[in-house]
Structure formats: C-alpha cells, structure tokens
Amino acid sequence: MVAAAVAVVRPGWAGDKRAIVNSPANITDPLVLFMPSGKRGRFPVGTPVLDAARQLGVYVESVCGGRATCGRCQVEVQEGNFAKHKIVSSNDHISPKGPKEERYERVRGLPERRRLSCSAQILGDLVIDVPQDTVINAQTIRKDADTRVIARDTAIRMCYVEIEEPDMHNPSGDLDRLKIALMKDWGFKNLEFDFYLLPQVQGILRKGNWTATAAIHKDADSDIARVIALWPGLKNEAYGLACDIGSTTIAMHLVSLLSGRVAASSGTSNPQIRFGEDLMSRVSYVMMNPDGREGMTVAVREAISSLVDKVCAEGNVQRNDILDSVFVGNPIMHHLFLGIDPTELGGAPFALAVSGAVRIKASDIGLKLNQGARLYMLPCIAGHVGADAAAVTLSEGPHRQDEMMLIVDVGTNAEIVLGNRARVVAASSPTGPAFEGAEISGGQRAAPGAIERVRIDPETLEPKYRVIGSELWSDEPGFLDSVQATGVTGICGSGIIEIVAEMYLAGIISEDGVVDGSLSARSPRVVANGRTFSYVLKEGSASKEDGPKITITQTDVRAIQLAKAALYAGTKLLMEKQNTEHVDRIHFAGAFGSFIDPKYAMVLGLIPDCDLDKVSAVGNAAGAGARMALLNRGYRREIEETVSQIEKIETALEPKFQEHFVYAMALPNKVDPFPKLSAAVKLPPRKTVSEDGVAGAATPRRRSREGHAARRGRE
C-alpha cells in the first residue's frame, strides 16, 4: 500500500470553510465521485475517503473523529465502468480493511459492501455512494415531503475526544483540558460550556477514563460554539424534534441528527381548542381572562410534552438523547408557545412581539429533553403570516427557483406566498372556516363518514359521491355496506369544493353563484328553501348506514364564494405586486390541500389559472420545513435571510382588495380568463345576467359588505 502523502484532515463541520478547500491534487491522482451529491475531485493515493468527502464539502457523519469506532461514516463503493464520468470504479481501488476497521466489523458488524470511510483509503478511481439512512414512516406516507433526503449540517455535532489526564505541572482544570482537546481535534475556536455541566465534568471524564463525547451547539453567525451535553466515552446517538404547532393539530417528527432518519412521527389535537376553535377566539380568551395566556401556554406546552412521550415510545428513544428541536406555528401559536401575550395580534397594527428567529434552550420553556437541548423557532413573516408559513416557504423554496410559484396553505388560517428567485411576496387572506366544513349546513371536519368526492350528471343533475373510509362511489354495488361503520354524516372541505364546482359545471348555479330555481321543474334535487333554492345531495334516512339529509343551500354556496374570493383576492394582490398575470406552479400545503382536487379548486376560482399538472399537494410542508431547519443550519440562515426580504402585503390595507374580492365572487372569476383550465375542462358558457334580474344574485354593494364581514371575521 502506498503511504498517505496528505495531511490528515480531521473531520470538520461540513460547511466550514476549512472542509471545502481542496488539498493540492495532481491530474494523475485518482478521481473520486461521490453520490448522490455528484461532487468529484482528485485525491492523492492513500487519502482516507472521509477526508476526500470533507474536502469536497460532502457531508459524511463522524462522531469518533476518525477512530473507526462510531461506524457513522459508512460508504459503499459502486463498481463498474461509469463511462459518462470516465471512471472505472472497483473495490480494488480502495484499501482493504485494516485492523481498526476489522475490529469494528467484528464487534459492531458492518453490512456487506459497507466500508468505514475514515479508514478506507483511495487507491484508484472510485464512485462512492454515501447512503442516506432515511426511513419512510408508515404514518407519514401521504406527506411526500417527508421522504425527501435532506442534506445534513446539524446545529448539534457529537464530538468524541481523548483528554489529557490531570498533571500537577500543568494544573489546568478538567473542563479546560476537555476544551483544548475539542478545539484541537474538531477545530472549534471559541468554545463555551453550559453551566450545568461544570459540576459534572469531573465525574464524566473519570467515568470515561479520560474519553468523552461532547454535544456541541453552533448556530447563527457567531463564532461561539457551546458544549451543551457530555457523556463518558463514545456516545453514538443524538436526536432532534421537528414540530408544527397548528391551531387545530400539532404534528411532530423525531429525527436522528446523526443519520437524518425519521425515528417516529405523531400528531395530537391542540388542546387550546377548548379555549376557542379559531385563533381569534383564543386571543379573545386571553383578553377576557387574567390567566388566559398562561392557561393556553401551559396547555400547548403540555400537549407537546405528551407528543414527545409518544414519539419517544414509538422510536424507542430516551428524552435525554434529544438535543435539538425546531418549532413552527402561526404567529398566535408562536407567541403562546413562547409565553408571549398574543393580544397585540388581535387588532391593527397586528404587532408581533418577536418576528426574528428565536434561539433558546428547550428548558427555557420547561420542555424536558436533554438538559442542554436547544430550541429554534423559524422567523415569523408578519402578524398574520407566521413561522409556519416561513417553514412552508423553506420547504417549497420559491426563492430557490425561477418559476413563478404560488404556495397556498389553507389551514384554520390561509397564508399565500408568491414568488421566485428574484422576489417573494406573502400575505394572509381572510378565508374563514368554510373550507374546513364550518358554517356550511351539512359541513363537518374531514373524518370517516364525510363526503369527500362528488360528481353531478349534467343531464340528469343526479349526484354520486364517495365518503372517507370507503373506496366505493355511492352508486356502486356494496356502497352502503362499506359505510356501515360510519354512516354518511356530512360533507368535508374537499367535498364542498367539489360539489360547488360540479353544481357550476352542471349549470345548477350561475357564474354568480345563484342556484337556478328554474331547474326545480326539471329535477327533484333542486328545491325551494324560502326565497332561494337548494340542491339535495343526499336524502335523509333513518338507517345509520345512510345518515341525515345533506343539501347545499344558497347560503352554503355564498359561504364558499366568500372564502374563495378572499383567497383569490389575496393571490391577485400578490400577483399585482409581482407584476405578473399568471403563475407557473401552485403548491397546496397542509392537510386541506392534500385532499382537494386541483381541477375543482380551479373551476371554483380558488386559485388562479395554471397548468393542472403543475398544481400539486405538498402535504405538511410546514413540518418538512421544520425538519430541514433541524437537520441543516444552512436552511436556518436561508429562511432567516429569505424572510427578511419577503415583502408582506397587509390585505386589509390594500385599496384594490375590495375590487378583486368582488370579481372573485364569480365562478371562476368575473374578469380573469382561465385559458388553461378551459383547455382541460369544459366550462359552462359565460351567461350575461342582468345584475338584478335573477333572484338571489348579489349586488356589487352587497358583495362589498360581505367582503368586509369576511375580513372582520378573520382579523
């Protein structure tokens, strides 16, 4: 074997300048390609693979610092002739296992073909695969963002060191010698210690026989790194939490900081619901009750603590091994979680107490993880557009690409982000709760038994539908049996979208949203309801399998029109700010977005015209963004920088909001053409109906009032 001619590069913190400086290499040196990153370079024969990876900025984990004991730096040689890269890669081009690696294999076991990159040396051209130990958790299969591989550069690093024993001739303290070892072996420059470790350091170093593993936190631009936890000997596990605190539900991932693997995911309902269903009622509760803020803070923190228990049990992880955590949430959840009074967010100017990213200890808010665990919250964009929207932005990355991307997150609140590499703008829009089934006569939350899909035959005006929990349409044999357990109990958000759109496509409602009473002559489904008309989706029945009668009233249609008009008007304002007439791509974030059919959303005019195959549901993008910020400090800096540059539109202050809102009351829109939608779906011909000629048609004045009312309800 050829002796290594390169200086040994201690594994550094990927992203450190030091790690991406290439060592002097010769054109005749072996060529090494790392996958999946595709980074490549030439390295002298004898270079450890880990050092080559570090020099190229390829993140390969290492806890033991190249001592072949932690096993975190495993790689695989891809054999073959990679003509495209002009590399013939072979296991003969890597050094055979040395005594250290053999010992690791004997004691810990090494999967076939895997090598420890700290020990394996480059002997010839190689294609090296860096395996990503990601696991697709069963519970999160629908949330495709969770399957993505996130490049790791964690704010916490696990660093094993050997420390000099005490010496009377050089009487520096145990902690100080530990510090020197960490600085020397791992390249830290300014290292501090959490206070709680001071009384423990003696015992830990002696228990580890003068070896220890330090968890080191280094975030932000500061030059300071902090030792936040310490174990005797080699500690080879470290976990983090990524948590999205929604108004309705709280979702949490437990993630290995050393492999990126999602060890467990779980969710729970937000117990603050008992103080108020929507955000404004919770703010009111704080304003009306002296202990209201405290009560809600305690409630959400306790729920999160229970969730930690759940994910720890599921992932078989100890709380003490959780060292970092990232939380996102809308501004009111953000403030309540931090113990900040959200009252100011309840009225103009909707002043945030804190908008920037928050970096604290988990113990600051009483969250019991490892005693030194850190907590990071993404920045809030504005008083209505929170850290959850920031996380969605981070996840979808409009600022990382050139297309004009619209991101719509319809949760209990609707947030809209529009932009591309050049510029990103954001707003919240007062959609109200109609999309979630509230304020709809037959509406309900998405749960088994709820109608989620609807089709109406334009000839007969007869409907068919599907309910959550059954794979069958209502006109298929065996449908009733399949819903026996739940019955058909109501209509959920995605069902509401579809039925209103289908009623429009079938001509049951006009583009102004008026149920055409004249059709009652043609179909028993259209029935009078006082001065307006309703559509009977489903007759009632005494049997449990069938459930109550479900009708769509004129009021229901109006509620959906108000909600979608508000969302569309907000989107239009953002498009105007961007000076664009169209969007290239639409991402629906959140649970609601995962279940609605983009076509019907567009028929309704909830979103602007766009290629249908460029409209996609992106699942819990807020959770995905939190996980990115957990696994990579670079994403924290990226979103902090991006948020500082996002332009925030306060819809209530924009004079044109009214006008857009009124036009958007129509299906899909009074003035905007939907050419791409029209090409894919046969829209009814535009009728010219006199403003006051049709019963129930909203006059411009009335629409305007409704717009005001809708906004008041959300502010």
Next chain:
Amino acid sequence: MVAAAVAVVRPGWAGDKRAIVNSPANITDPLVLFMPSGKRGRFPVGTPVLDAARQLGVYVESVCGGRATCGRCQVEVQEGNFAKHKIVSSNDHISPKGPKEERYERVRGLPERRRLSCSAQILGDLVIDVPQDTVINAQTIRKDADTRVIARDTAIRMCYVEIEEPDMHNPSGDLDRLKIALMKDWGFKNLEFDFYLLPQVQGILRKGNWTATAAIHKDADSDIARVIALWPGLKNEAYGLACDIGSTTIAMHLVSLLSGRVAASSGTSNPQIRFGEDLMSRVSYVMMNPDGREGMTVAVREAISSLVDKVCAEGNVQRNDILDSVFVGNPIMHHLFLGIDPTELGGAPFALAVSGAVRIKASDIGLKLNQGARLYMLPCIAGHVGADAAAVTLSEGPHRQDEMMLIVDVGTNAEIVLGNRARVVAASSPTGPAFEGAEISGGQRAAPGAIERVRIDPETLEPKYRVIGSELWSDEPGFLDSVQATGVTGICGSGIIEIVAEMYLAGIISEDGVVDGSLSARSPRVVANGRTFSYVLKEGSASKEDGPKITITQTDVRAIQLAKAALYAGTKLLMEKQNTEHVDRIHFAGAFGSFIDPKYAMVLGLIPDCDLDKVSAVGNAAGAGARMALLNRGYRREIEETVSQIEKIETALEPKFQEHFVYAMALPNKVDPFPKLSAAVKLPPRKTVSEDGVAGAATPRRRSREGHAARRGRE
C-alpha cells in the same frame, strides 16, 4: 456659534475600535486635554465634548446616548493658563448651555461648573476634568486599595433608545425593532436577548411610550452582545457586586457600574466554618458525608445572599438594580460556590474541575439579583492557588511593572506570587494556621483583647505590649483601665510574629529558635517547662482586666518556625525559578498582612531581605481585584491572559523545597544574608552553636520530619 462640521459620533463602548479612531482634525483646530487621563487631541470647532472624549478613548459614561437626559456625562472645564500643555483653557472656549442642557439643569439640577459633555461643544482650547465619583467608605478606610480610581469599561452598558412604533407595512416584531434601534444607536453588531425578556418586551416598550433602556452585556472576545434587562424609558442606575469568598470571611462591595462609586461594603463569616475550620477539614466533610458538598454549597450561597441584603440596605439599592457580579475565592471555595465537588483538590494531582474564568448568569447558581444579572469568576491559577490569588495579582499587577515584586497572601492558606513584566510565577505554601494564632499556646484570632504588639528590653528582658482595642502600651499609665472591657485574652498573629522576633533580637532564642535556658538565672521571665524553657510574656491574674498568664513555649517558637520556613521555602523556590537573588518589593495582602510589622516579619525570615520601605500591606487586594474586574472588562482579559502565562510551582514536587525549608528554620535564615535588614535593624551576632550542644535544638533530621508534617497538614 460655529456650526459643527463633524459627523456626530454616537457614544460607543469605550475600548471599541470605533471610539478611538481620531476624526480628521486640523492643526488649527482647538486642542483639548482630558484629565486625569492626560489624553489630548485637536477637534473641529463645534465637536461635542463627549464625542471628543470617545474619539480619544476617554471613558465618559452616557446612558441616554447624547440626549441630555441621563446626566451621566458630566465634565468640568479647568480654567487657566496651562503653560506646560500650551493651553489657555476658559469657559469661553465651550459653548453656552443650550435648551436641552438648560432643561436638564432645571429639572435634575447640575452642580456648579459641571457641564453635560454630550451638549457642550468645543469652541477653543480646553482642559476638561472628568470627575470620578468615588466615595471612600468608612468601613474600608484601612483597605487603601478601595480608594483607588478604577478606569471603567464595564461588561454591562445601559443604553437608552427610542424605538419605531409598529407598522403594518413593515411588520417586524417589537423586539426586532428594539434590536435595530440598539444596533443603530449604539453600534452593536450581533445582539441577542435573554429569553425571559421575550414575554415582557411588548409591555415595556408600550409603558415607555416606545422608549426603553436596555442593559447590554458584552464580555469575552465574542462578537455577541446580549440584552439582559430592559426598562421602560430612561433607567439611570446600575450596580454590581465584587465579592471575595474567603475560607473564614466573605467580603462584598456594592459598586455603581455607572460611576464606579462604592455604594456599600460589608463582610460576614463563612458559615462553612461549622463544617470545618480549615479547607482540608471541609474537603474531608464532603468526602465523608453524602450531602456534604450540597450542604456547603447551600451554606456559602445563603451567606452571600444575606450579604447582598446587607449591602443593598446599606447602599439603599434594590436587588433588581444589580446587573453584574464578580466572585473570587480559593479553589475549594470557588468549587463549592459553583456546586462542584472539591474532593479532587484534596489530594494529588490536586485537579481543578474548572480553571478558566467562569461566565454564567447569577441565576444559574440561584443568586437572586436582577433576573438577567451576570456572574464572573476569575480564573484559578492552580489546584492550590485560586481565583483569589488571581485577583490579588490583578490588583497588585506584578506583570504590569519592572520591579521583582513578591506578593504574599497569608490567609487561612498562604499563596505567593513573584514576578515582573517579563515573567510571573506562583505557588502555595503549607504555612499551617500558626500565623492566625492556632496551635500557639496563648494564641487567638485577631479580636479586641488580643496582644498585637510586643517589645522586649534586651537588657532586662522585660516585655511591654499593646492589645487590640487600646492605644496604650502595657507599661503606660491607664493601660489596665483601657482594657477593662476586653481584658488581655491572648496573642494574635501579628503579636506572635513580634514576640518571636523580639525574643530573637533580645537573645532569648538562638538563631535556631532554641530558648536559652541559661537566661533563667538572669530573668524570672525565662522559666523551665519540662526539658525546654518558656518566656513569660504576661503573668496571670484573677482580675478580668488582666486575664490569663501568657507564655511563649519552645513548642510555640517551633510552630512559628515551621510556618515561616514553609513560606520562605516556597518564596525561595519562586526566586530560583525567576533566577533572582533578591526581590525589589513585597506586598502583603489580606487581613494578616495589614497588621504585621514588615520589620518583624523580616527579622523572623518570613519574607526575604528587601528595603523595608518597599514592604507594604495592601489590604484586601483580592476584593480590590474583584472590583477591577467588575468595573473594567479589560482587566478580565488581562488576568485571563496573565494567569494562562503564570508558571505554577507545586512545592511538594520540588526536590529543593526540603533544603530551603531546613535553612529557613533558622532566624532569619541559616544561609541567606539579610543585608538590607541588617542595615535597618541591629541583628544579634551569628552564634556558631554545635548542633547537639544545646538543649532543645532541632537536629537536621528532625527538622526534615517537621517539614514533611507541616506540608501534610496543608495539602
């Protein structure tokens, strides 16, 4: 008035680079001299005096940032012709009071001749006096270190700002706008906030009508500054604690961070005494009792908390206004105070858990000051030489001057520091408790009634003495009346030094410390005591005014010899390390040092030969060093750097210690000449006495054993 042509320089943190850069000035510009610093420079007409001071690096306090509301930046014009400086200074050369300054004078009052330097502008040549508001506290008069003026550059700055109101168009958080204002007005670059402030910031900014004063902590080399406290409007007070935790007593100063004034000083006995009188018995207590460490930590923290109450009451200061604190102590006190098990310090290799400076929050150790208050501990030099010795070094500054300076701190432990600008070495020496009156037959602590001065007539061998609490010698009329309240109860450390030295000077003991029994024929004061002889200092009496019989036995003399020999041997080792035969200057630190007469200490050979007028008592130098570190961050860096370079001598490991110790048993020394002492004091002629010819003379072998025993007792 000429319009100011210079850019307004916001008052920065003195010592910041920005503040010492000179603005472009012309040779014809007015010349301004600041006193007492002596710094001078030319400034364009119209420059505010405060800005000129900043540019020269002259520390002038300012909380309000130049708004003429805090009144902290007062200066005085010195009128006259200062020929030496070629300056004719006159009140005509400074701008008259403007409306802001007049308003301040009307509302708050301005002492005669005082001006606000933020408002007063330079119109011509000036000599400007920057007053130092130091107060000499009655209780600390004997501790002359406390009267020194310490240049201020505190780790805590009080910074008043005006904050933009919330704005929907620019929806950054209250905290974030506060941060921007602080960075803009005060030049901070990387500003973070203590977590506890997050829920409070809304209320504070609104209460202050969008003005606030932030206490900002910036220490160490990091670029990070932290807001640790926040008040609505202008907060114009801030205090700090400087505390020396001695084994026996705890001393504390309460100091204004804004003026340097000592607001109060107090002391209390260390309640750990109930666990053991000396340090080693306390370590034993920890080793023997499972809750011993915890008990002693609680005891010392509670005592310190009570002391805080005392100084707060005395200084009329609220705990909440205390923002910083500096603590020093020997290694065992240092560890116990921080909650660290000191057991390792009880035996070789005397391993410190932490030797570097400790920077934590006061709340980390449960000390209730302002919630954000900081705590700084000076570094420890070695396992036997603690943060108290570092503070003494900082106070006396051997490293700041050229003379070979010896610092001796004889407390319950004796620490020795020797050096100059080129090199500093340090050690601890096993003196034992004899200097404090323990292990001496008639010994007692320094308290009223204790003999502190002794003279022996060399002809008659009759003594006279003075006791603490009386100004009279025992042979003066009225002496008995003057000691009526206390009696004459024993002999304290300084008295022991004097009587043994006087016995030597009178020929009662030989240079080897043997009481000459033949003198019993000449004087009834010399009496047989078994196989050895004693000297009767005072006959006993039944009356309270007179008290018990006090004799100096051969064993007493031996105890003093052992103690002084240990101290001298340690000093000799340091002198050898420094390659020097003599010292230029000797500083006695600590209470013991304040009361002994240097001449007698030298006659005894407790300290090496030196000009007597260069031997001085420096009082509680540890407390003075703590106060320096409290008032000036630069001193923290200075002592951290100095300690890292101090060479530590472990006396137990030095082969020559034994030899030095044996020679040092003699008075003043068996081999070292004391030429300077001899010139000032008539020493008895050197007798050549055969080693075994005199009853009670110690053989070399026996001395050697005693040396061992003495060291064991102190380790």
